[in-house]
Amino acid sequence: MARAVDTFGHMGRALAIITAMLALWGAPVALGVVGGTPADPGTGDHVVALIDPSQPTTRSGQFCTGTLLDPQWVVTAAHCTQDLRPEQVVVAAGQPVLSLVAAGNRFAVDVIATYPMYDPRRWGHDIALVHLAQPVPASISPATERYQRGPRAAYAANGWVSGWGATVDAPTGSDQLLTGQISVSTPAQCYALGAPWGTICGTMPFTTEAAACWGDSGGPLEHEGILIGIVSFGPEGCDNTSPTAYTHVGTYSTWVDWVRSGGSARVSLPEVNTINARQVRGTRWTQLTMRWCQSGGIGHRIITRFRVAHAGEAWHYTRSTARTMRTRCGQWSVQHRHAHRKGQVLTVFADVRDATTGMRYWSTYPVRVRIT
Numbered sequence: 001m002a003r004a005v006d007t008f009g010h011m012g013r014a015l016a017i018i019t020a021m022l023a024l025w026g027a028p029v030a031l032g033v034v035g036g037t038p039a040d041p042g043t044g045d046h047v048v049a050l051i052d053p054s055q056p057t058t059r060s061g062q063f064c065t066g067t068l069l070d071p072q073w074v075v076t077a078a079h080c081t082q083d084l085r086p087e088q089v090v091v092a093a094g095q096p097v098l099s100l101v102a103a104g105n106r107f108a109v110d111v112i113a114t115y116p117m118y119d120p121r122r123w124g125h126d127i128a129l130v131h132l133a134q135p136v137p138a139s140i141s142p143a144t145e146r147y148q149r150g151p152r153a154a155y156a157a158n159g160w161v162s163g164w165g166a167t168v169d170a171p172t173g174s175d176q177l178l179t180g181q182i183s184v185s186t187p188a189q190c191y192a193l194g195a196p197w198g199t200i201c202g203t204m205p206f207t208t209e210a211a212a213c214w215g216d217s218g219g220p221l222e223h224e225g226i227l228i229g230i231v232s233f234g235p236e237g238c239d240n241t242s243p244t245a246y247t248h249v250g251t252y253s254t255w256v257d258w259v260r261s262g263g264s265a266r267v268s269l270p271e272v273n274t275i276n277a278r279q280v281r282g283t284r285w286t287q288l289t290m291r292w293c294q295s296g297g298i299g300h301r302i303i304t305r306f307r308v309a310h311a312g313e314a315w316h317y318t319r320s321t322a323r324t325m326r327t328r329c330g331q332w333s334v335q336h337r338h339a340h341r342k343g344q345v346l347t348v349f350a351d352v353r354d355a356t357t358g359m360r361y362w363s364t365y366p367v368r369v370r371i372t
Contacts, residue, residue: 045141049092059098065163065219068142071135076218078118078128094140096177108133113265116295124196147227148250165215180210191365198251201243254359267296272350284339293329300356307349
């Protein structure tokens with residue numbers, strides 16, 4: 001999270017964003033790592049600091065954290081970069097102690113790519129990419145290709161969160177990169193708290209686990225060396241009164257790949273908004289209908305299908321259908337030819353792929369739909 005103390009103009013905006021998000025969470029307001037320990041030298045090269053270059057020192061200018069994916073691309077939270085121009089941010093890499101950052105560790109930025117459906121008034125889509133004007137030297141090791149792809153990997157496992165945010169001993173931020181171990185919830189646990197698609201949760205309530213805090217926003221949540229999450233927000237006191245929310249990297253991995261390969265950042269994943277089910281008259285079949293929207297996808301070829309099951313059933317895939325996007329939002333219906341009754345609840349995963357870009361929407365959480 002961005003710092004509580006508004007020392008820069010854009011930090012006030014970040015705090016307002018977090019406050020708005022937390023109003024949706026229904027818990028106390030938002031997000032070094034509280035309860036963390038110093039990162040081992042040389043193991044955290046891929047963790048970078050976002051710096052306001054107008055500030056007198058690197059430490060006083062640090063406002064968010066990020067992850068170096070390759071020598072020139074950094075992934076962070078969208079609320080960290082919102083409304084910023086490239087010249088308003090510098091990336092510090094290869095030095096875990098902010099006060100020791102030298103000129104050779106500071107890198108100018110020439111592109112900021114924010115996920116196109118990010119809206120500071122709403123919760124979710126909190127991901128952005130930052131491109132460095134020059135690649136980092138070979139002595140700095142990025143987390144090349146080590147990020148999760150797809151939404152359904154292991155969630156109920158321990159993870160490690162890193163950053164330079166506030167701690168009990170350093171309320172304005174840590175000088176040393178800190179890291180701490182947390183537990184990562186299952187999708188069902190996070191969804192039960194009201195989390196939207198594309199979000200996972202970590203740090204279980206009322207435990208002694210580490211917690212992210214102000215200044216850790218955009219920082220990595222890793223499991224076995226794989227980047228799985230980006231710090232988004234959590235409880236105002238940086239304690240364990242409620243979980244910390246992380247943008248799920250696997251959900252947005254195809255967008256990240258697309259932008260890194262030169263694709264337009266203005267094109268989003270084809271995201272499903274609604275799924276409905278009704279009984280086909282005169283049969284026990286079910287007609288499933290999904291509606292999805294995509295920013296910048298006009299003329300793209302979209303391939304859609306469902307994965308469906310009722311309690312106790314095996315999973316069934318519906319047939320795939322391809323169509324060309326003519327408007328920003330599309331709708332598709334298919335008959336699920338398995339016997340069900342009106343009123344039964346189906347568990348449904350949506351799978352929508354943009355064949356033009358390779359970007360793909362997979363449901364992070366199962367959608368439970370009652371047949372009407």
